[in-house]
Amino acid sequence: MKVILRNPRREVEVHGNRRVKDVLRELEVLPETVLVIRGDTMLTADQMVGGDDVIELRPVMSGGSR
């Protein structure tokens, strides 16, 4: 499966089927800091992903003094 990360935008290939939470752990991303998006829906940490999936890990942090 293909995992898209942002800021800066980059893509990584992750092989095999696994749970979202394991993908996050492998990529050292805290669940609290991203939305996990597949197509037009979001996934919870217990869902299985793999194969031809394209998953976007969209950061949710915004910064500076606002």
Added chain:
Amino acid sequence: MKCRKCGDRAVLELRRHNAAFCAADFVDFFRNQVREAIRRYRMFERDEHVLVAVSGGKDSLALWDVLLEDGYRTSGLYLDLGIFDYSVESHAKCEAFAAAHGAELIVVRVTEEIGAPIPVIKDVTRRPPCSGCGLSKRYLMNRVALERGFSVVATGHNLDDEAATLFGSVMHWQTEALSRQSPALASTHPKLVRRVKPLYRLSERETAAYAFLRAIDYIVDECPFAKGATSIAHKETLNRMEDASPGAKHNFLLGFLDRARPAFERVDAVPLNECARCGQVTTGTVCAFCKLAERVKRAG
């Protein structure tokens, strides 16, 4: 994982609430949290005209969306900071959102107000960009609201923003800042409008999820100056605590508001004057914004 309300497949898990929701029930949950915030702090009345400060990011557009959906009378205020492509793109997102909702968007350009865009102000002052930027935003929001007859400005500050600010103030025991931190700042002078933060109960992951589920087209990329900001470092620290102990951020902020903040409330209110140049409120003779504009002019 199943939705706590209806049992359908959940799209988002909220560990701190020990719950998961499907799209429709999450949107409901989100709006109820905003309503609760408005009610609890009596942020504004049903018939009040609310100025919503929008940046093109997820938080402020999500806030505007909720208020529009709930039938509030609102106008958006976009401050063009002149920060390269970021400002161009974020402005376009706000225009598109306003147009799609038939809502009014007021646009004010920092370059016209102060004589230079944020990147130049940063160079002139040799201070972090967020310092001149934050000051200009607070000043302009208030002035525009006053000039146009709004009694309240709503901003998109979320739970993470507020927890990070609180963390910073506590780390340095800035008691003055602690006394002023609140989801609703009442007007303490005829020339200061009320400032409210209806998203203070919602984490930034929740505001991002709301924006995504409502198909709000917001700017995902960050302001190029956000990277080095201390607030980001504080957010990262808090997120690690949250990961180890869900609810940490929520308890930190809401516990402060309910139990600790009253202890910092100041009895000896600082006297407020009107700036000799622009007439806006200041504690000195000339306000910080006018001083900044002066420096920019001299450097120009």
